Amino acid sequence: MSINQKETQNILIIGDIHEPFSLEGYRDHCVEMYNKFNCNKVVFIGDIIDNHYSSYHETDTEAMGGGAELQVAIDKVALWYELFPDADVCIGNHDALISRKAQSGGIPEQWIKSYSEVLGTPGWRFETDFIYDNVRYTHGHKSSKARTASKRDMMSTVTGHYHTDFYCEYNFGIAHKIFALAVGSGVDDNCYAVKYAAGGKKSAVGCAVVLDDGTLPILCPMDLEKYRHMKKPQTIQKIKEEELPTEDTQEGRGRKSRSILDESTGEIYIKQKDVQDLLGVSKGYLSSMLNGRLNNKTTFKYIN
Numbered sequence: 001m002s003i004n005q006k007e008t009q010n011i012l013i014i015g016d017i018h019e020p021f022s023l024e025g026y027r028d029h030c031v032e033m034y035n036k037f038n039c040n041k042v043v044f045i046g047d048i049i050d051n052h053y054s055s056y057h058e059t060d061t062e063a064m065g066g067g068a069e070l071q072v073a074i075d076k077v078a079l080w081y082e083l084f085p086d087a088d089v090c091i092g093n094h095d096a097l098i099s100r101k102a103q104s105g106g107i108p109e110q111w112i113k114s115y116s117e118v119l120g121t122p123g124w125r126f127e128t129d130f131i132y133d134n135v136r137y138t139h140g141h142k143s144s145k146a147r148t149a150s151k152r153d154m155m156s157t158v159t160g161h162y163h164t165d166f167y168c169e170y171n172f173g174i175a176h177k178i179f180a181l182a183v184g185s186g187v188d189d190n191c192y193a194v195k196y197a198a199g200g201k202k203s204a205v206g207c208a209v210v211l212d213d214g215t216l217p218i219l220c221p222m223d224l225e226k227y228r229h230m231k232k233p234q235t236i237q238k239i240k241e242e243e244l245p246t247e248d249t250q251e252g253r254g255r256k257s258r259s260i261l262d263e264s265t266g267e268i269y270i271k272q273k274d275v276q277d278l279l280g281v282s283k284g285y286l287s288s289m290l291n292g293r294l295n296n297k298t299t300f301k302y303i304n
């Protein structure tokens, strides 16, 4: 590349992740596509957090409280931030829930912290729209679907929002063409936050890239079979305190051990911290995987 030659812009677009409810393996899939297509820019298409606790719709009775969900979301967003410290984030309807609640409560914007401040992402820019190489990137809840918006605005358009939409369509004029790209999502359809959609069409799990300075859109569906093993750990089962083996059948692993072996059945009971160590995950990450509240006394059964 000569000094004056501009580097070709290749953009990775990450679908709705609704943290802390993203699908296991989705992050790895996005990294894989970023590398495969030699990307040098990242756009999150929006709804990076779910804010289930603050929904205008009914919340799940088993859901985490606001503080807990936000903390888990921050923990999981940190994993994305570590991978992509410089990125654009389209503000989605779920991201905006807190601002809307503030509006409903008559609270001026000055009182509200910025997204980056709350989420710990100083290198991310949050806007409703981004335009690069004459392609518009926007979440989609206000713009209409990509295929409608692209024709109406006569501009190539990339959207998320509709989790089941995953398409790339072109419209050709005599000397000009535009595309509409719906990038799918990376949310876990089995989590309580999207229970309302249970039994309906499954989310299209994938991301997309727009290569060669806005001229080449490509859909990147996730290989669900490849990442299937990364789903919630089947070997760990949360149990109630009364299910613990009685003291006369217990054998501790040492004074400081939190684990218990039930000699009569050979089953091992372990505390939350041991599960974290075993799986190499944080408390927040673990509670999001198991969709529930955890405390230091929470006990799990480890099934070999």
Ligand SMILES: [Fe+2]
Residues within 6 Å of the ligand: 016, 018, 046, 047, 092, 094, 161, 162, 163
């Ligand atoms: Fe969404």
